Amino acid sequence: MAFFTSPLYVFTTAFLLRLTLLLYGLYQDAHSPLKYTDIDYQVFTSASLYISRGQSPYARETYRYTPLLAFLLLPTTWGPIWFSFGKILFAVGDLVAGFLIVRILRNQGMSQERALKYSSIWLLNPMVATISTRGSSEGLLGAMVVALLWAVLEKRIWLAGALLGLAVHFKIYPVVYGMSIIWWLDAQQLGQGVKNADTLMGKVKNFLNPARVQLTIVSLLTFMGLNITMYILYGYPFLQHTYLHHVTRIDHRHNFSPYNILLYLSSSQDAKSGIRFESLAFIPQLFLSAIAIPFMSSKKDLPATMLAQTFAFVTFNKVCTSQYFLWYTIFLPLYLPNSSLISNPRLGISVLAAWIGTQALWLHQGFALEFLGKSTFVPGLWVSSLLFFLTNVWILGIIVQDVGRNHSPIGQSIQKGESSKKIEKVVK
Amino acid sequence: MRQRITFIQEPEYSTDPKTIHVTKNEKISTLSAKNVIAAREDRITFGFEELPQELYRLLKGCHELHIRWVSEREYSTLGPMASFTKLPVERFSLSAATQYYTPLSSLKDGFQTYLENKICSRSNSMCLSRVQELDTAASLDIDYDTISHALTITAFWPPTQWDIDLQNTNPKERMEVGILSVVPPQEREELSLGGFLTVVGEDTKPSPTLFSFPARHHSLPQTFSTSFNSPTGLHPTLKLSISASEPPFPPDERSCSLHAHLTLPRALFPDKYQFSDPLYLASKNLSALHHITSPIDLEAPSYTLTTWGSTLLLALAPPTLGPSFTAEIPLHLRYLPPSHNSSTYLEFAYPTLFWACPEDEGTKFPINPFDRTNVGYDGLFGPRTMFYHLSPEASEGGRLVNGLEVPVLGLEASGWVEWGTGAVVAVGFAWVVWCLLVGWGGGYGGKKEEGRKKRE
Numbered sequence: 001m002a003f004f005t006s007p008l009y010v011f012t013t014a015f016l017l018r019l020t021l022l023l024y025g026l027y028q029d030a031h032s033p034l035k036y037t038d039i040d041y042q043v044f045t046s047a048s049l050y051i052s053r054g055q056s057p058y059a060r061e062t063y064r065y066t067p068l069l070a071f072l073l074l075p076t077t078w079g080p081i082w083f084s085f086g087k088i089l090f091a092v093g094d095l096v097a098g099f100l101i102v103r104i105l106r107n108q109g110m111s112q113e114r115a116l117k118y119s120s121i122w123l124l125n126p127m128v129a130t131i132s133t134r135g136s137s138e139g140l141l142g143a144m145v146v147a148l149l150w151a152v153l154e155k156r157i158w159l160a161g162a163l164l165g166l167a168v169h170f171k172i173y174p175v176v177y178g179m180s181i182i183w184w185l186d187a188q189q190l191g192q193g194v195k196n197a198d199t200l201m202g203k204v205k206n207f208l209n210p211a212r213v214q215l216t217i218v219s220l221l222t223f224m225g226l227n228i229t230m231y232i233l234y235g236y237p238f239l240q241h242t243y244l245h246h247v248t249r250i251d252h253r254h255n256f257s258p259y260n261i262l263l264y265l266s267s268s269q270d271a272k273s274g275i276r277f278e279s280l281a282f283i284p285q286l287f288l289s290a291i292a293i294p295f296m297s298s299k300k301d302l303p304a305t306m307l308a309q310t311f312a313f314v315t316f317n318k319v320c321t322s323q324y325f326l327w328y329t330i331f332l333p334l335y336l337p338n339s340s341l342i343s344n345p346r347l348g349i350s351v352l353a354a355w356i357g358t359q360a361l362w363l364h365q366g367f368a369l370e371f372l373g374k375s376t377f378v379p380g381l382w383v384s385s386l387l388f389f390l391t392n393v394w395i396l397g398i399i400v401q402d403v404g405r406n407h408s409p410i411g412q413s414i415q416k417g418e419s420s421k422k423i424e425k426v427v428k
Numbered sequence: 429m430r431q432r433i434t435f436i437q438e439p440e441y442s443t444d445p446k447t448i449h450v451t452k453n454e455k456i457s458t459l460s461a462k463n464v465i466a467a468r469e470d471r472i473t474f475g476f477e478e479l480p481q482e483l484y485r486l487l488k489g490c491h492e493l494h495i496r497w498v499s500e501r502e503y504s505t506l507g508p509m510a511s512f513t514k515l516p517v518e519r520f521s522l523s524a525a526t527q528y529y530t531p532l533s534s535l536k537d538g539f540q541t542y543l544e545n546k547i548c549s550r551s552n553s554m555c556l557s558r559v560q561e562l563d564t565a566a567s568l569d570i571d572y573d574t575i576s577h578a579l580t581i582t583a584f585w586p587p588t589q590w591d592i593d594l595q596n597t598n599p600k601e602r603m604e605v606g607i608l609s610v611v612p613p614q615e616r617e618e619l620s621l622g623g624f625l626t627v628v629g630e631d632t633k634p635s636p637t638l639f640s641f642p643a644r645h646h647s648l649p650q651t652f653s654t655s656f657n658s659p660t661g662l663h664p665t666l667k668l669s670i671s672a673s674e675p676p677f678p679p680d681e682r683s684c685s686l687h688a689h690l691t692l693p694r695a696l697f698p699d700k701y702q703f704s705d706p707l708y709l710a711s712k713n714l715s716a717l718h719h720i721t722s723p724i725d726l727e728a729p730s731y732t733l734t735t736w737g738s739t740l741l742l743a744l745a746p747p748t749l750g751p752s753f754t755a756e757i758p759l760h761l762r763y764l765p766p767s768h769n770s771s772t773y774l775e776f777a778y779p780t781l782f783w784a785c786p787e788d789e790g791t792k793f794p795i796n797p798f799d800r801t802n803v804g805y806d807g808l809f810g811p812r813t814m815f816y817h818l819s820p821e822a823s824e825g826g827r828l829v830n831g832l833e834v835p836v837l838g839l840e841a842s843g844w845v846e847w848g849t850g851a852v853v854a855v856g857f858a859w860v861v862w863c864l865l866v867g868w869g870g871g872y873g874g875k876k877e878e879g880r881k882k883r884e
Contacts, residue, residue, distance in 0.1 A: 033711035042701060062726055253727070253763065258856075262849045264837055268731050268765045284857040292861065296868045312860065316853070371661040375770035375835035378842050386852045393856035397863035404867015 004116045007102065014098060014123040018091040021133040022084060037087075041135025044069060044086060045076045052077040058237040066169055066242050067230050069137060090132040093143035098123035100146045101333050104153060104303065110337065118333040131326060138323050141171055142330040148174070149303060149334075152181050155190070161215045165222025172246065173327070176286075176309045178219060180294035184302045185211045254366055254381055256320040256359070258389035261382040263318065278318065285316035297403045304338075304403045307331035308396060315392040339402050351395055358388040430473045433594065434606040434798075435466035436621070438587075442609045445624050448634050457629040459605050461592040466607070468585040469798065470558075476577050480546045487572050487579065494802040495570040500533055500777070500827050529691050529736050531775070535562050554595050564588070569800070596628040603628040611638065617787070617814055619643045644799055644806070645815045648676060652781050653821040657756070660832045664696070666757040668781065673746035673753050676783050676816040684785040684816070686744040687718070688757070689805040693776050694737040695730045695834065696759050703742070713755040715745035719808050729763035741808055744781075761834055770838035778828040783816040784809055 003009050025036035047057035047070040057063050057070040073086040098119050105115035122128055122142075132139035144167045151160035160181065167174035187193065190211055197203045230238045252263040262278050289312040297305040310328040314320055341348035365380035437443065441464075448461045476484065487493065532538075540559050548555035562568070562583060569582040596603040608623035619641060624634035650672045657665040668688060675684045692698070703709060703717035721738035744755045764772045786809075806815070822828050 031707075033705070033708040035705070035708075039701075061723060252729070258849055258853055261837065261842070261845050264729075264763060265766060265842055265845055267729065268763075268837075281853075284853060288857070288860055292864055296864050316857075369662065369835055371663070372659045373661040373833065373835050375838060377770075377835075377837040378845060382845060382848075386849070389852065389856060393859055396860050400860065401863045401867045404864070 004113045004120070007112070007116060010116045010120060010123060011095065011098070014095060014120075014129070017124065017126070017129050018094065018133055021129055022087055022091065025087070025133055026084065036134060038131075038134040038136050040137070041086060044073050044135070044137065045083065048073040049077050056234045056237060058234060058241050064241045064245050065137070066226070067234055067238065068170070068226065086137075087133050087135045090135065090137060090139045091129070093140040094128060094132050095123070097139065097143040097146045097330060100143070100150045101330070104146075104150055104334060105337070107153065114337070118337055121333045121336070122330055125329065128326060128329065131323065136323055138326040141167065141174075142326060144170065145174055145177070145306075145327075146330055148177065148181075149306060152184070152302065155211070157185075157211050157214045158218055161218025162222045164215070164219040165224075165226065168219070168223050169226040172243065173310075173313055176289045176294070176313060177306055178216075179290050180298035180302060180305045180309060182212050182215060183294050184298040184305075185209070185215065186299065189299075252319075254369060254377075256322070256362060256385055256388055257318055258385050259318045260385055261377055264377065281316070281318050285313060288312040288316065293400060297400060301335075301338075301403045303331055303334035304399060307335045308399045308403065311392065311396050311399060315389060315396060335399065335402075340398060340405075347398070351391075351398065354391045355388075355395065358384060358391045362388055429475070429478055429601045431601070431603045432469075432471045432606075433604070434469045434471075434608065435464055435590065435592070436469070437464070437466040437607070437609045437623075439609050439611070441465040442623070443607050445634050445636070448607065448624060448626070450626055450628070450631060450633055452629065452632050454599070455597065457596045457599070459592065459594045459626055459628045461590075461607065464590045464592055464607065465587060466590060467587045468590065469582065471580060471582045474579045474581075476579075479579060483579070490572060490574075492573040493571070495568075496803060497532060497535065497568040499566045500829055501566070529693075529739075531693070531777070535565070535568060539568070554597075561585070571802070594628060599629045601629075606637075607634070608637075613640060615640075615642075617642050617646070641797065643814075645817060646676075648783070648816050648818055650674075650818045651821050652818045653823055654778055654830055655823055656830065656832050662761045662835070664759050664761065664832055666690075666759055666779075666830065668744075668755045668757070668779070669752070670744075670746070670755065670781070670818065671752050673748075673751065675746075677785065682785055684783040685715075686746055686781070686783050687805070688742045688744055688755070689739065689780040689782075690742075690757070691739050691777055691779075691804065692737050692759070693774070694733050694735060695762050695764055695774055696776060697724050697726070697738055697762065698740050698757070698759055699726055700724070700740075702758055710745065712758070713745050713747065713753060714757070715743045717742055726760075731763075731765050733762075739804065741805055764834055764836045766837035766839045766842060768839050770836060770841070771833045772836050773831060774834050775829045775831045778820045778822075778830065780805060781818040781820075783818075785814045785816065786810060787812040787814050 003013075028034070028036040043060055043063050044065070047060045047063040047065075047067075050059045051057050051067070051070050052074060057067050063070070072089065075082050075085040078085075101119040101122055102115050105118060106112065110118075128139065128142075144163055148160055148163040148167060151157075151163055164174065164178055164181070168178070187206070187209060190209065192209070197206050230242075252260055252267060254260055257263075259278050259281055266278055289309045293305060293308045293312060297308060307328055310331060314324045314327060317324070336342050339348075341351055362381065362384035365376040365384050368374040369376045369381065435443075443461060443464050443466075448459065451458045476487070479487070540562055543559045543562075544556060548559060564585060565583045566586050567584045569580075571580045571582075572578070592605075594603065594605060604625065604627050606623060606625045608621040611620040611622045613620040620639070622638040623636070625637050626634045650670065652668055652670045655667050655669070657667055670686075673686075675686070677684055690698075698720060700717060700720045700722075703714070709715060717740065719739070719741040721740070724738050725733060742757065747753050761774075764774075782805075806813070820828050
């Protein structure tokens with residue numbers, strides 16, 4: 001198709017898609033009592049308003065983000081015309097993320113047409129465009145995470161460290177990427193000779209190469225610097241709402257997590273009774289996303305490993321809403337080209353059908369509860385959340401097997417990538 | 429102890445003073461009358477030193493205490509007691525500092541038992557029978573403040589037929605009895621009463637009286653009923669059906685606005701951020717949110733909260749066309765504890781609906797002997813505001829409550845949840861680990877290959 005031959009076509013379409021949705025949203029907000037704008041956007045912007053009046057962003061109830069986000073959206077307080085500034089920022093974040101996806105794929109040696117096709121999974125995805133233009137910040141986070149991956153693959157360690165620290169400050173979960181990136185940054189990747197060491201000290205010394213040390217220090221400094229600054233500015237409420245809330249929260253209103261009904265049940269009972277599996281939920285989640293997957297896969301294919309980590313984190317999380325799906329959607333264009341989901345279309349279609357089907361089943365039960373008032377908690381919601389969980393686990397299994405089986409495209413492409421870069425330079 | 433007992437009658441039922449028998453003796457003075465059809469208010473004031481020890485100690489630590497209780501039964505009212513019709517099933521205390529609300533369907537077990545044991549002496553049969561009469565009371569107020577240093581209990585009964593037989597056994601304690609009829613007032617915002625007053629123990633016959641006073645609360649012929657839009661789901665919408673949209677005064681004469689005051693249990697809550705968009709408010713025939721309890725957690729399940737609930741005051745926007753209209757108030761349900769039949773029935777009091785009319789002629793209300801303040805919403809308006817109340821119409825069973833079924837987790841069905849979730853997560857986890865190991869094995873070969881390449 002001629003459409004995918006030019007970045008101009010794809011990016012213009014992606015831009016127009018977002019512009020149309022943004023304008024449509026303005027129209028709907030002005031004329032209908034049902035709002036296009038996400039409630040979260042009202043939360044962000046009123047937190048910005050509090051900051052502009054010299055107050056704490058946490059004066060707005062349910063603002064559970066870093067003050068940095070409210071700072072970024074300060075222009076929304078300049079007047080009614082500026083109200084959509086944040087949505088534009090998030091949509092631009094989408095486009096930047098898409099641009100970086102194309103860059104990463106091209107550096108792997110993929111043809112432009114193919115790279116544009118795969119990046120369209122993100123760029124032309126109506127769900128992604130809708131979420132950003134409704135004013136949800138997930139797209140911005142996606143841009144940060146892809147920029148982090150791009151910087152790592154480009155060996156821009158300082159930039160990668162700063163982005164990692166920033167992303168973790170923003171949403172905590174990108175901390176798992178730190179594990180895979182550090183493990184991936186071995187001598188081979190850095191283009192240095194592999195030194196064999198027999199002593200433990202030697203092995204440790206080999207492991208602590210300058211890139212790893214640099215990335216760790218820069219990301220820690222960025223993360224702690226931001227935290228200390230925010231703590232000085234807003235004190236305990238910053239810690240409470242940005243971080244501690246996520247540990248202690250018990251607002252288990254129905255969501256896709258397999259633990260959801262268990263949390264409802266156990267939170268309403270006495271602390272003593274029951275086995276309390278839910279208090280151990282972080283073990284499988286963190287074991288897979290922060291330990292097993294990074295160490296067993298990252299050296300083979302870093303982008304696909306980050307996808308698997310995110311997938312594991314979201315699948316095994318105690319809370320799971322559809323916004324979290326964006327966290328892994330951004331990695332799909334980087335994984336799918338070498339996946340068995342594409343090489344075996346029957347598998348790919350079954351996986352997609354199961355993912356959509358079990359989600360639809362859950363949504364059907366959720367609708368009956370939320371709007372019809374039917375008690376569908378058990379078996380309806382519970383069983384469909386477990387089926388959705390099993391579908392996700394199935395997909396996760398396919399991803400990690402693919403990563404293991406495939407001769408890593410990125411790992412292999414180090415030379416290729418560098419050579420293609422050289423070629424580009426030559427062309428320029 | 430001082431007592432003021434007032435019977436208020438419709439003009440057509442006015443009692444002939446000849447049928448009121450008054451006796452005066454050194455020990456026992458009495459007042460009696462048969463077949464008096466009237467609403468009744470008893471107001472008893474206790475001096476600080478007359479109170480039982482524990483009450484004395486409790487009140488010593490208080491600056492002000494106001495308790496309001498209203499029966500959940502639907503009943504009719506007469507002029508001065510207009511405000512008594514609203515806020516059913518409630519025990520309400522309001523001061524600048526704290527506020528607490530809990531449903532209480534009857535006074536019988538707690539309050540009446542306490543009065544019988546602590547206030548009445550065993551032998552005093554009149555005291556005991558007066559306490560028993562509280563069975564049928566429509567409302568009860570208890571007030572204390574440090575300035576008056578006195579505790580006042582005021583009870584109100586809706587119109588019924590009374591055989592009055594009152595005794596005063598202690599001439600030092602004042603007992604004033606009024607049998608009064610409602611008289612058409614001179615001014616619209618006034619109330620006029622005419623009839624007979626007797627101080628039992630001092631007077632030998634009733635003395636005629638006629639007086640008028642401005643009143644804070646008035647009744648309107650307009651009525652309202654409330655119900656939920658069906659299905660209620662987890663976001664029930666409370667629908668107010670109001671019989672007329674006409675204000676009590678023409679707008680050019682005085683500007684009045686229609687308000688709804690809701691007292692909600694913690695299981696049901698309003699989201700204040702929902703009431704900020706003018707388009708949204710207009711679509712529900714609302715105009716503004718004037719007051720809401722703060723803070724209200726928008727996420728927590730009911731059983732983790734320690735607060736009792738919330739109140740909110742909304743201004744309604746009656747449409748200019750059409751006599752009757754409906755307004756809708758969006759509410760949200762919290763998760764409630766799991767139950768055996770997968771649902772929990774939730775009840776809460778009818779809202780109070782009134783037109784609030786600011787009075788700007790320097791009117792004050794201290795001379796109204798039946799004035800009633802601290803009813804929950806009056807403090808949210810200026811001191812010179814008049815309230816014109818719409819009468820609630822109970823939808824079923826004569827009770828002024830709204831009820832709805834809340835879906836909850838069924839306890840029977842959830843026996844498997846704990847183990848089932850644990851097992852499925854374990855299987856999922858094991859599968860991923862197995863896939864990782866399979867992949868890793870495959871990858872190992874790749875590494876060896878690379879190693880070989882290097883050697884080459």
